[in-house]
Amino acid sequence: MGEILIVDDDAQLRQSFDKLLTEEGHTIRTAPKGETAIAMIRECAPDMVVMDVRLPGMSGLETFREIREIEPRLPVIVMTAFGTTETAIEATKLGAFEYVLKPFDIPDILALIDQALEAGRFMRARVEIDAVPEAGSTEAIIGRSKAMQEVYKAIGRVAPTDATVLIRGESGTGKELVARAIYQHSLRPDQPFLVINCVAIPETLLESELFGYEKGAFTGAVSRRVGKIQQAHNGTVFLDEIGDMPSSIQAKILRLLQEKSIERLGGREPIPVDVRMIAATNRDLEAALTEGRFREDLYYRLKVVTLRLPPLRDRFDDIPLLADYFLARFSKEMSADNPGITKKATTFLRGHHWPGNVRELSNTIQKALIFNRGGPISLEDMAQAMGRERVSAGAESNANEAIRQWVRETLTSGTAKDTFNSLMDHFAAVLISEALELTSGNRTRAAELLGVSRPTLLSKIEKYRLRIETSVKGDSP
Numbered sequence: 406m407g408e409i410l411i412v413d414d415d416a417q418l419r420q421s422f423d424k425l426l427t428e429e430g431h432t433i434r435t436a437p438k439g440e441t442a443i444a445m446i447r448e449c450a451p452d453m454v455v456m457d458v459r460l461p462g463m464s465g466l467e468t469f470r471e472i473r474e475i476e477p478r479l480p481v482i483v484m485t486a487f488g489t490t491e492t493a494i495e496a497t498k499l500g501a502f503e504y505v506l507k508p509f510d511i512p513d514i515l516a517l518i519d520q521a522l523e524a525g526r527f528m529r530a531r532v533e534i535d536a537v538p539e540a541g542s543t544e545a546i547i548g549r550s551k552a553m554q555e556v557y558k559a560i561g562r563v564a565p566t567d568a569t570v571l572i573r574g575e576s577g578t579g580k581e582l583v584a585r586a587i588y589q590h591s592l593r594p595d596q597p598f599l600v601i602n603c604v605a606i607p608e609t610l611l612e613s614e615l616f617g618y619e620k621g622a623f624t625g626a627v628s629r630r631v632g633k634i635q636q637a638h639n640g641t642v643f644l645d646e647i648g649d650m651p652s653s654i655q656a657k658i659l660r661l662l663q664e665k666s667i668e669r670l671g672g673r674e675p676i677p678v679d680v681r682m683i684a685a686t687n688r689d690l691e692a693a694l695t696e697g698r699f700r701e702d703l704y705y706r707l708k709v710v711t712l713r714l715p716p717l718r719d720r721f722d723d724i725p726l727l728a729d730y731f732l733a734r735f736s737k738e739m740s741a742d743n744p745g746i747t748k749k750a751t752t753f754l755r756g757h758h759w760p761g762n763v764r765e766l767s768n769t770i771q772k773a774l775i776f777n778r779g780g781p782i783s784l785e786d787m788a789q790a791m792g793r794e795r796v797s798a799g800a801e802s803n804a805n806e807a808i809r810q811w812v813r814e815t816l817t818s819g820t821a822k823d824t825f826n827s828l829m830d831h832f833a834a835v836l837i838s839e840a841l842e843l844t845s846g847n848r849t850r851a852a853e854l855l856g857v858s859r860p861t862l863l864s865k866i867e868k869y870r871l872r873i874e875t876s877v878k879g880d881s882p
Contacts, residue, residue, distance in 0.1 A: 406430040407452035407522040412442040412468070413484070414461050422455065429515065437461075439468030446475055453480040453521045458496060458504075469496050477595050477640075478528040480521035484509075500597055500636055528598045532586045534560065546582050547730045548723040552715040556583065559712045564590035569662060571707045572685040574714030575856070577764030580685040583714065584643045593681060597640035599633050604646040612654050613670050622671025634667055634678055641681045647707070648688030652700065658682075659703045682707075689852070692859050716856065717759040717766065724755050727763060731770035732782070739774065746782040753787055760854065834869040837862065841871070 409431050411422045419435040426433050434451060436442040439460045446454075454472060458465035465483070472481060483496045483504035496504060502521045505514060533545040534557055546556075563570055564587045572580045581600070588598045606614055613622075617632030634642055644650070650658070661667055662682060666675040684707050693699035717724070728746055736743040750773075759765055772790035773782050812828065837855065844850040852862040865871075 406432070407525075408432040408434065409518065409522075410442060410445060410451040410454045410456075411435045412437075412439065412454060412456035412460065414438060414457070414459075425511065425515075426518070431518075439463035439465065439471070442468060443471050443475070446472060446479075450476050450479060452525050453482070453502075453518070455482045455484065455518070457484045459485070466495055466499075469499060469501065473499060478525065478597060480525045482517060482521055500638065500640075502636070524599070527585070527600065530585075532582050532589060534586060544582065544585075545730065546579060546586060547727050548720060549726065550715075550720040550723045552720045553723060556712065556714060559710075560586050560590065563587060563710045563712065565592060567592060567681050569682045569707055569709045570684070571709075571711045572683065572714065573690075573711060574685075574687060575716050575762055575853070576687050577762030578714040578716060579763055580687075580714060581643070581645065583712065584645075584683045584685060587683060588641045588643070591641065591681065593640055597637045598643065599637040599640070600643045600645060601633055602645045603650045608651050611651070612657070615654065616657060616667050616669055618670035619672045622669070626671065629669070632667070632669065634661065634680060635676060637680050638678055639680075641683060644682065644684045646686060646688075647684040648686035648690055648693060648699065652698070655700045655703050659700060659706060662703075662706045687853075689858050695860075717762045721755050724766070725751050727766055728754055728770055731767050732774065735771045735774050741774070744774070744777055744779070744781050747784065749784045750782050750787050753784055830869065833865065834871065837865055837869065838871055841866075 406429075409426055411419050411433060412435075413419055413422075414437050416437070419437070423433045423435060434445060436445055439456075440463050442454070442456065443463075445451075456465060456468065458469075460468060463471075469481060469483070472479060477500070480502040481496075481500075483501045484507055485504060486507040502524065503517055505517065530544050546553075548556075560583065570584075570587060572583055574580050584600075585598070588594065601611075601615060603611065613630065613632065615632050615634050617630045617635060618626050620626055620629050644658070647658075657667065661678065661680075664675070665679060666677050668675055690699055690704055694701055694704060728751060732743055732746060754766070754769075761768075769787065769790050770782075773786040776789045777783075777786050816824065837851070840851040840854045841848070844854060848862055848866075849859055852859045855862065857865075
């Protein structure tokens with residue numbers, strides 16, 4: 406929920422907004438003209454503004470410019486009864502979150518307001534680096550392992566530059582948090598920060614969402630629309646999941662990086678845009694290059710600075726810190742006492758593979774806290790949170806002992822030649838076989854699960870002469 410300022414000279418419309426949004430749980434303030442709105446924002450800035458472009462006295466455009474001077478990151482939705490008005494277009498050029506035509510559909514405006522509030526929170530919420538877990542900060546990057554220390558150093562070096570950054574890492578490793586930390590420590594921390602998820606937006610809409618369109622560009626384009634990249638002028642754009650971006654749009658992103666300009670859909674004139682680009686992906690871009698799914702020229706433009714986030718399995722020592730952090734955070738959000746966690750439960754957490762990385766750990770801790778019936782978080786709480794009937798307290802030690810027993814038997818048998826390589830090959834064959842079985846023979850998914858490239862996996866399959874029982878459509882050998 407948020408505090409919303411409605412600016413419109415129509416008293417009935419202000420009253421309607423007040424009633425509608427109050428019922429949604431928001432706090433509403435209203436102003437009949439721009440001068441009043443500016444004074445209210447200077448006194449106590451709201452979370453967002455919904456304003457008409459035609460106001461008595463100070464015009465809507467003048468009011469908007471003043472709002473941008475006071476708080477550049479404040480989301481503003483502009484309303485107009487005239488779909489082609491240049492004033493509305495100029496407002497979006499200056500950074501309006503969106504403009505809508507009157508009359509509008511209530512579900513649509515409510516959804517847009519929710520998006521604007523979320524975008525505002527996203528820009529203003531600080532991301533703490535290496536915070537104290539007990540503080541329970543809402544957003545923080547936690548970890549004191551050597552791998553995470555390298556991440557912190559990289560953020561510190563790249564943030565105060567305008568260099569393009571490519572963040573790489575598996576799903577759930579915290580790429581979005583790192584992008585926000587770079588933005589907040591950058592040369593543009595008071596300018597807009599827009600996030601575009603290249604997977605969440607359908608391919609047919611992604612181009613117009615990013616670059617906007619001209620009137621008549623396609624059926625239904627009744628007026629010009631300014632895209633998200635132009636709205637972020639002087640700020641930062643974060644392209645998440647760029648490895649899944651369609652090739653047709655990759656060409657336009659390349660032009661933006663090379664020429665600092667864009668073209669709207671249906672337009673012919675280049676539009677100068679100054680944005681800092683941060684991109685992220687969990688894909689194997691090198692494999693995508695080989696397969697022709699990603700442009701080589703864009704690949705090299707993006708990786709001016711590459712920042713790799715380690716998977717959780719490569720920093721097990723950070724798991725107790727992360728568990729404490731999430732316990733403190735979720736306890737605070739639930740207005741409950743922090744129950745702590747037992748040593749057995751922590752040992753179990755350290756022994757889990759965490760394919761979902763930090764996001765999976767976060768969800769597990771939250772569920773365990775919900776299921777907890779008093780006392781520290783126990784092994785049983787963890788079992789319930791992870792959807793298991795039970796978890797053996799000695800699961801990790803039993804697994805380790807089984808591996809040790811197998812190694813001892815091999816070492817003492819006296820039959821093995823080149824023992825070290827023989828054992829490693831045997832274990833690698835078992836590991837790859839299990840990954841292929843878990844993914845029903847899908848080599849691409851198995852490679853992602855193992856943290857290796859697809860060509861590497863294929864060479865190992867051939868080396869160990871592994872037989873793949875199940876063939877998955879769309880994943881050829």
